[in-house]
Amino acid sequence: MSENELHRIGVIKEVCNKQLTQMTAASNLGLTRRHIQRLVNQFRQDGDVGLVSKRRGLPSNRRFLSDFREKVLTLVKQKYADFKPTFACEKLAELHGIKLSSETLRQWLITEGLWRVRKRKQKKVYQPRYRRECYGDLVQIDGSHHDWFEGRSAKCCLLVFIDDATSQLMSLRFCESESSYDYMNITREYIDNYGKPTAFYSDKHSVFKVNSPSRKSSKQMTQYGRILYELNIELICANSSQAKGRVERANRTLQDRLIKEMRLAGINTIEEANAWLPEFMADFNRRFACSAYSSQDAHRPVQESAIELDDMFTRQTSRKVSNSLTLQYDKIIYLLDPTEKAKRLVNKAVMIYDYPDGTIALRYCGEELTYSVFDKLRSVQQGDIVNNKRLGAALAFAKENQAERENTYDRTRNARKGSRKAQVRAMNPRVADEVKFKSSLTRE
Structure with missing residues (x-):
């Protein structure tokens, strides 16, 4: 018996023993006096068993018809065999006009053997952290390497920017590898759309942090770290994946939903996917984003001009000019034009601006230097280290x-x-x- 039925038996016994009136019992149980009289009659005739519902163990009168159940299972087997119950239920409502609860569909799939309940392993306990109060106060960033196109294109990486306060997807971008230039492009797109956040929260990938043992003690920054420093945006590197669990869970959801959405939309290349991603982000945020505790927007306006931003979002390094007015960068020798200004730069450091589009600019104290490509070094050392993510x-x-x-x-x-x-x-x-x-x- 349930707790309500046990409580009802106690009240009916008091009514039978004339310790309680029928009107008081009706008020306590939320029933009518006539219904209390029926329960008293059943109790006197059958005892405690008379107060148990006669419908227990029988099929519900509101159950779906067997034909409808077979129709739904047939659709799931044909089109949504690898969909999870909640996602399959949403697609049945959107594309086929079939409305039912995700739990009902889950039980049907379990009965048919199409869905298996997995026993979860006991996980390590991590103390929860409250969300940030303001929108744009903290943005978690990460790259997810996966077979996003299910063999229709090569494996690639999805860069994900998600707001910590609202779980809103801020930016998504497909790229071939998780490189500095790819993060430069998506960050430039982010600040153009929203402004400058207070901080980015990332892992310890070499794009964000210098991981060389010989350089850890120094204050040297990566190219991406330098850009954020010039933009006055804080870069925080997490010590574990669980610390930035919001973006990790978003990656897990995207690896399930985004893949199938692109399959349904017929998207097969990175270019098509990047053009379609804003539409997916709007639908995703409508479903899963929440409201921030504070209505304040922590994004700051961008004070720098477009030209200044173009110079910031580059790979910058310095090289000394040789006696022959040459300098070497990225296995290429650049020859400065033999002007009087260039001749005075011998043994002096010249800044090299390597733009994401492949163009190179040489500058000294902000002044542009004209040059020509002299020769390319064709030999590649076998000891060059390639990062695992690339x-x-x-x-x-x-x-x-x-x-x-x-x-x-x-x-x-x-x-x-x-x-x-x-x-x-x-x-x-x-x-x-x-x-x-x-x-x-x-x-x-």
């Missing part, structure tokens, strides 16, 4: 280089089929002339 892009680049080397090897092997002079001439004409000259001396 390993996929690095391997793809390596495969392209290997294919190019294979083609070069095939052309060289075909050239070796000729005579020795033809071989030497094909490989290096200058060496061929030297061989010809030495052979003439031998004959003389």
Whole structure:
């Protein structure tokens, strides 16, 4: 028996023993006096069992028909086999006009063996942290590497910016790898749309923090950290994934919902996805975003001009000018035009601005320097370290280089089929002339 039924038995017994009037019992149980008389008659006839509901154990009168149940399960098997019950229930209502509760659908799927209840492992306890009070006070950022297009395109990374106070998705952007330039682009887009937040909350990825043991003691910043410092935005690096759990949980939700939404929308490339993401963000925030404790907006207006922002969102470094008016950056030698101003810069440091679009600017004390590309260094050291999060892009680049080397090897092997002079001439004409000259001396 339930607690309500046990309480009802006690009251009816008092009525039968004339310790309580029927009007008082009706007032206590929230029933009419006539219904109290019926319960008294049932109790006197059958005892405690007479007060138990006769409908217990029988199917509900409000249950769905079996034909409707089969129709829903057929749709789920055909189109939403890998959807979770809540998400499948939403799609049934949006696309097919079928309205039912997610718990009903979950029980149906469990009965049919289409959904399995998993036993959760005992997790480590982490003390909760209150949300920030103001919108824009703290923005959690992270990159999620996943097969977002389910094999229709190569694996890529989704950069996620989420507000801590409201759980609102602020910016989403697909990119090939989690690099500094990608974070520069999405951050520039963020401050153009919302302004400057108080702080960004990230992990200890090398884009945000210098992780080299030899540099940890120094105050050196990464390129992205320098940009935020110039914009007066605080960068906080979390010590664990649980500390920035809001963006981690958002990544988990996106890896489930976003993939299937793109499948339904027929999106197959990064370009198509980035153009469609604002529509998804609006629908996502309508469903899951909440209100902040305070109505204050902590975003600050951007004081810098567009030109100043263009210079900030670059990879900046310095190089010394050699006696031949050259400097080396990113395996490329740049030759300064031999002007009087350039000649005075020998052995002085020149700032290099490497823009995300690939253009390079050389400046000294804010003045632009004209230059030309002298030569490219073709050798790549085997000891170059590639970050784990960019390993996929690095391997793809390596495969392209290997294919190019294979083609070069095939052309060289075909050239070796000729005579020795033809071989030497094909490989290096200058060496061929030297061989010809030495052979003439031998004959003389």
